[in-house]
Amino acid sequence: MSKPDKKLTRRDLLRSGARGACVVGLGGMIGVLADHSDGQQMVWQIDPAKCNNCGKCATNCVLEISAVKCIHQYAMCGYCDLCTGYFTAQPSGLNTAAENLLCPTGAIKRTFVEDPYYQYTIDEELCIGCGLCCKGCNAFGNGSLFLQVRHDRCLNCNECSIAAACPTQAFKRVPANKPYLMKLAEDAE
Amino acid sequence: MSRRLSAISARTALPILAILLTMLVVTESAWSQSRFPPPEFESGYTQPTTTRPHGRAGWADYTDLAVLAGALVLASAATLWLRRRWVIVLISVASLGYFGFYKQGCICPIGAIQNVAMAVFSTDGYVIPLTVAGFFLLPLIAALFFGRSFCAAVCPLGITQDLLALKPLRVPTWLDRALSLLPWVYLGAAVLFAVTGSAMIICRYDPFVAIFRLVPLGKIFEGFARNDPELNPAALSGRLDLLILTASFLLVGVFIARPYCRYFCPYGALLGLMSRFALKRVRITPTECIQCKLCENSCPVNAIRTPTPQAGPKERLAGKGSLAVMLAILPVLIVGGGVLGGMLGTTMARMHATVQLADRVRLENSGAVKGTTDASEAFRATGESAESLYAQAAQIESRFTSLTKPFGVGIGGAHLFGAFVGLVVGLKLVGLSIRRRRNDYEPDDASCISCGRCFATCPMEQARRNGTKVTLNQKSESCPT
Numbered sequence: 010m011s012k013p014d015k016k017l018t019r020r021d022l023l024r025s026g027a028r029g030a031c032v033v034g035l036g037g038m039i040g041v042l043a044d045h046s047d048g049q050q051m052v053w054q055i056d057p058a059k060c061n062n063c064g065k066c067a068t069n070c071v072l073e074i075s076a077v078k079c080i081h082q083y084a085m086c087g088y089c090d091l092c093t094g095y096f097t098a099q100p101s102g103l104n105t106a107a108e109n110l111l112c113p114t115g116a117i118k119r120t121f122v123e124d125p126y127y128q129y130t131i132d133e134e135l136c137i138g139c140g141l142c143c144k145g146c147n148a149f150g151n152g153s154l155f156l157q158v159r160h161d162r163c164l165n166c167n168e169c170s171i172a173a174a175c176p177t178q179a180f181k182r183v184p185a186n187k188p189y190l191m192k193l194a195e196d197a198e
Numbered sequence: 199m200s201r202r203l204s205a206i207s208a209r210t211a212l213p214i215l216a217i218l219l220t221m222l223v224v225t226e227s228a229w230s231q232s233r234f235p236p237p238e239f240e241s242g243y244t245q246p247t248t249t250r251p252h253g254r255a256g257w258a259d260y261t262d263l264a265v266l267a268g269a270l271v272l273a274s275a276a277t278l279w280l281r282r283r284w285v286i287v288l289i290s291v292a293s294l295g296y297f298g299f300y301k302q303g304c305i306c307p308i309g310a311i312q313n314v315a316m317a318v319f320s321t322d323g324y325v326i327p328l329t330v331a332g333f334f335l336l337p338l339i340a341a342l343f344f345g346r347s348f349c350a351a352v353c354p355l356g357i358t359q360d361l362l363a364l365k366p367l368r369v370p371t372w373l374d375r376a377l378s379l380l381p382w383v384y385l386g387a388a389v390l391f392a393v394t395g396s397a398m399i400i401c402r403y404d405p406f407v408a409i410f411r412l413v414p415l416g417k418i419f420e421g422f423a424r425n426d427p428e429l430n431p432a433a434l435s436g437r438l439d440l441l442i443l444t445a446s447f448l449l450v451g452v453f454i455a456r457p458y459c460r461y462f463c464p465y466g467a468l469l470g471l472m473s474r475f476a477l478k479r480v481r482i483t484p485t486e487c488i489q490c491k492l493c494e495n496s497c498p499v500n501a502i503r504t505p506t507p508q509a510g511p512k513e514r515l516a517g518k519g520s521l522a523v524m525l526a527i528l529p530v531l532i533v534g535g536g537v538l539g540g541m542l543g544t545t546m547a548r549m550h551a552t553v554q555l556a557d558r559v560r561l562e563n564s565g566a567v568k569g570t571t572d573a574s575e576a577f578r579a580t581g582e583s584a585e586s587l588y589a590q591a592a593q594i595e596s597r598f599t600s601l602t603k604p605f606g607v608g609i610g611g612a613h614l615f616g617a618f619v620g621l622v623v624g625l626k627l628v629g630l631s632i633r634r635r636r637n638d639y640e641p642d643d644a645s646c647i648s649c650g651r652c653f654a655t656c657p658m659e660q661a662r663r664n665g666t667k668v669t670l671n672q673k674s675e676s677c678p679t
Binding site: 024028029031032035038039040041043045046047048049050051052061063065071079081083084085086087088089122123126128130143149150151159160161163164165166167168170173176177178182185188190191 | 398
């Protein structure tokens, strides 16, 4: 819907020039970004080497139930009878009575394997990511229980609100094709 | 079961407890140690593997990008060619559903500014995902060709506010112009904090994202897709300060249309810049302006510029004089801004968690404060020396205060931020001192968000749609002014 006379005014000329500059600028931006970009999406993950299982993951996630859960790397587990991830540090007896158990939601299942070994399995439906078991396992056991972001739940917020609250700066972005930071390297995908 | 448990415990618990007691004495040490060697099973037990569920598939991200591109094309077509307000509203509601309630607000082009800044300037080796780069670039390219159709019908934040702008009041022009500088300041600050690895303030203080997460549409869809009987609904983030921010923006937004878009959104500032030089932009009247002023009142964002009278020679001279003064002031503003910004450098560096922690540890060590924080406790547990922490913090602080020393004076990110703010203020003053003659009511190049309310009210547009011809005679009757 230009004016009837197609005369090029000074303003039109300036505008076209500026538009050209913007095209060049955006083109340059595309070039720079192409150089710095990767087809991989980046996702958040907890570096188990830094995590101190403080429990903030359970309360700072934008999800009502945190995307962070305890996971169990069985290859590291000692299958202890007295598991300090399962029982409190000073249980009054080695039985599943509530006063002896550490997990606030009963998310750890204890099953007998063979004398004297027990397998501990995390029920992720119940786990809230508080890290109590991980703390106990790390302090006195092998550290086979640790916290990880579960990517089937994580919204992948651009600024993770747990990362912002994390006292040890343990959250980092990892490529989506290697989304877990396992403690045993050979077990990593 | 419990009897068997206790029977076994009698044999095995004692040695284990003995080991545990020694462990209690030894300080808590690093992970992946084998205090208890993994057993060799005799019963043929096979170890379960740890599940590692993946997130969304890679193609899903590209789907988002395709939806964004499609929405931009549709929105541009609706604002420029179709010119129907209801179509714009329809597209915007669909976008709100997809990018807002389904995608729950992440990733959005506004937040992507920070990822782009990190990828371009950061020294941490951040690699930007292609989709995030695409989210940043596509709306800008669209704005350069078709104006801010992204703001009109694609951005979930903008649409939320647009739908709530029930009683828009007119913000006085002087206030509107002054406040419209804020998005540039916000942009500068967001880039500074992102590049220094301190924080992503755009995402942290996003006032509307909480609404999208309140309604867990995405989780419900995912639950159906996975056939998950127990849906885990996403919920509003419990931070009270953010909830207050959300509520105030919504409340203010009823009376001042799109407060975030106009006075805060850093991406809107960039889109406005592109839209200023757009190839094609929203026109109010399809044919000839009859100066009825209806459009001016319909615009919720003060973006319609009124006709200006022909300037006389005296006014022209005065205008040239003020332009010369403003151009002369520009370098002063830039340098002054840089100096002022530099003074704030140390304060701004405290946005970074490591600098905060170093300050805290220093205060605790000097006895100035009693007690510890979670972070300082965690730091002490690592056994690192305070000096190495101070060195790290100083290194981060230098990103703010002295990146380079060109003339023996340290210049860092904070100086650049200050100079940028000075430049923005200066350019605004230059822009204000340029008189532009207008004969008709026209949407502003930069601040028009293509919402389509103006042409929906334009009588000439109505006449075009009805196919009636408006003659000059009719014009003077309908608009006595």
